[in-house]
Amino acid sequence: MKADDTRRRIVEAADRLFYERGFETTSFADIAQAVALSRGNFYYHFKTKDEILSEVIECRIAERRQLLSRWDEQETNPRLRIENFINILIVNQTKIMAFGCPVGTLCTELAKLDHALQGEAARLFQLFAGWLEKQFAQLGCGSASHDLAMHLLMRSQGVATLANTFRDADFVRREVDAMIFWLNTQIPDATSCS
Known part of the structure; x- marks a missing residue:
């Protein structure tokens, strides 16, 4: 042991x-x-360091799966689950402003290095994208679900990158509010998406 x-x-x-x-x-x-x-x-x-990296990636995937499962269990409304995803920028704001997004920074670094484990790290984004797509589908967004999920994932990564660059907590709060506003305009009644 x-x-x-x-x-x-x-x-x-x-x-x-x-x-x-x-x-x-x-x-x-x-x-x-x-x-x-x-x-x-x-x-x-x-x-090797790559052995450690592989295990770090697997641990991060397991932790993110647990987080998404917890959100699924705690909230029955998919819109509120998506808000949990958006609010992670506030929950982790101090770390994000200091170091960026742990998923985005790792994936970006491995892509720049053309590292053999780049595809494994990308599974972290795929996990979030798939989960978000499922939430949008449950809201009745149909074929738009994938595009909406990718848009939100892209926007959250942009906020994390700029939060790390400018270290502006007010910016993060404004962008989180704007993403929630966007979500509510995309899904006004859970039966229509654009």
Whole structure:
């Protein structure tokens, strides 16, 4: 059990460091230091940084699935579920202003590096896009559901990027309000979408 606990601590530290510093600039030594392990003990658990990255991606996917499941369980109204997604910008505002969106920054960095795990990281966006599309479909948006989901995902990423750039909490609040207004204009009565 101790080895599993150590491995979990390594992945948690790597996840945090990849988010705060970026994947490319985070070294084995940085991660080992964060969990107070010698490099030899560290290599017992992970031989390459890509192995750690793969596990970080899987953990992020599992955490996001749990979040989406919790929203599905807590709220029966799909419009309010979508508002939960939008409001995540407020809930995580401090971290987003400091480091950007954990999904967007990782996917962007791996794309720039043309990294082999870029497609795996993209599953994070696919998870959100699919979930949003399902919510719009439940609101009766039919064939427009995919486009609406992608529009909202794009807009939330833009807000996260600009929040990180300008570090303006008022901007984030205004944009969240604007996205909720947009949502309500797109779905005025849950039977029509444009």
